Amino acid sequence: MWIVFANAKKRKARLVMTVAGIAIGVATLFALLASSAGIQRGLEREIGGLGAHILLLPVGCPYTLTLALMQGTDTLTYIPQNRLTDVRAVSNVRLAAPVVVGRVRVNDEMTPLYGATDEILHLKRWGIPRLDGAVVGSDAASRLGLSVGSRITLSFYAQREMDVIRVLPQTGGRDDTFVFVPLEIAQSVLALADEVSAVLVQTENVDRVTQTRQTLGRLAHLQAVPPSEVFDMLVGLFGSMASTLMLITGVAIVVGVLTTMNTMTMAVYERRTEIGLLRAVGATRGDVFRLFVAESLWVSLVAGVLGVGVGYAVTQLLPRTTGFGLSAAPHFSPSYIGICLLVAAGVGSVAAVYPAWMAARMEPIQALRAL
Amino acid sequence: MRIELHNVSKAYGRGQGRFWALRNVSLTVGNGTHLAIVGPSGSGKSTLLHLLGCLDVPTEGEVVLDGVFRASLSDREVSLIRRTRMGFVFQQYYLNDSMTALQNVLLPLELARVADRRSKAIEALRWVGLEHKLGALPSQMSGGEQQRVAIARAVARRPALVLADEPTGNLDSENGNKVLEVLHALRDERGTGLVLVTHDDRVAARATHVVRVRDGRLE
Secondary structure (H helix, E strand, C coil): CHHHHHHHHHCHHHHHHHHHHHHHHHHHHHHHHHHHHHHHHHHHHHHHHCCCCEEEECCCCHHHHHHHHHHCCCCCCCEECCHHHHHHHCCCEEEEEEEEEEEEEECCEEEEEEEECCCHHHHCCCCCCCCCCEEECHHHHHHHCCCCCCEEEEECCCEEEEEEEEECCCCCCHHHHCEEEEHHHHHHHHCCCCEECEEEEEECCHHHHHHHHHHHHCCCCCEEECHHHHHHHHHHHHHHHHHHHHHHHHHHHHHHHHHHHHHHHHHHHHCHHHHHHHHHCCCCHHHHHHHHHHHHHHHHHHHHHHHHHHHHHHHHHCCCECCCCCECCCCCCHHHHHHHHHHHHHHHHHHHHHHHHHHHCCCHHHHHCCC | CCEEEEEEEEEECCHHHCEEEEEEEEEEECCCCEEEEECCCCCCHHHHHHHHCCCCCCCEEEEEECCEEHHHCCHHHHHHHHHHHEEEECCCCCCCCCCCHHHHHHHHHHHCCCCCHHHHHHHHHHHCCCHHHCCCCHHHCCHHHHHHHHHHHHHCCCCCEEEEECCCCCCCHHHHHHHHHHHHHHHHHHCCEEEEEECCHHHHCCCCEEEEEECCEEC
């Protein structure tokens, strides 16, 4: 190994440039893997956080409406509240929790508001028997300076006051930003008499969700959407963006391979004398081949480690939310480091094969005469 | 180690530009022989040495290594013969300038994965009088010292034959004499065969056998 290190020291500027070329590709790959996984996990958490087997939404684009529900923005279309009776009458519906969402002023600061009945307590584990006050997400509490017992003023179309009964622990999801209040309070402030933004449905028998969804979907003025379908669509949407970025990363990696191959080929020409000497002292063609591959592999692995570090740093600079306001905190897994190091090693190995082969087939005296 | 050349010729280039560096040479280098190859510049001395050392292949004729036709050996087998039985010293030293003296000497031992290679490399450097320069880079040594490192590299594995191509060609007389002393000690103290290319008759005078090359032919 020391022979590899000694040779690498020889041309420091070139070494730095080669390492940088590979490291950039690896850093991009690492950042992309961590970001994509972060977005996917964020979506999983948000949609899982709804706590429903089926979402009943007003008529309209189900994905836009689901995103609005998760972000706490006005859905702009609504479900008549009287549909709840029909919903609850459907076989296999164990629980139907109506919710209202919208942005209102809370103590004069625009904040996402989430109105719900006590049924929401079966879906979200808040540790309170009744929703008879304001439950505040951790970020909202911190931003608005609220704690249990604080008095808040909600205002938009109407104004209402109430006490904070619970501050939720941090979840890392959108719930952290909401202020949850009883349904009628939210309806009053948002001027939504007898209308709700959505209904979260839990079923008795999860195996019969598809049938229940079909039955619910036949009810007028609403559509029944399984959260998994929304999740798959959103993951697909982000996935297609990630695929495009992955393609660009792939191109960067191929460029890395070609750059390294070019550098190694030049190095073989420049080091003909050294190769000749190696052959003179008894190195076989295989020894020379292995030496060049080992050098390239070592450089690539150094670049890989550096690339993972840079990629990690880059992910720290990326925005923590997507354009939809959903959490996009990067997720790190040891497997990403493994993948990146494998890619780097692959770059090094593939790039070295041709130059190493060229070096190995040089006749000793031809190589020595190069001086 | 015994090397025989039978009617060996070596040409470079093709067609009209073909140039015969060596023509119809027959020569035997026996065990422990001290042979000097002399002749003017461009006469084919180095080509002859390269053929003896299996660094090059003849265009015509046969090279026989310890009774085995070189042409019947694979490239790997020839490499292993160079590794285990031969040592080379060149006019330009060919030291790796990013390696210390010790590392340069270690290089062939490392390739051969010899046991106790570090101590063998140090012993070789001590033998050429450079035990105090183990950590020195070539740029920190004189030409004579660099050539002695190259000799240490050639002899560290205690080869049967050392082939030296104008080893004093780049050195002043004082350093040249030191290098020659080391090479002669190799023959006298270890019984190692020595083939020395030189155009200096005084150097050749110390050899047991001398061959003169002129225009690619032995005189």
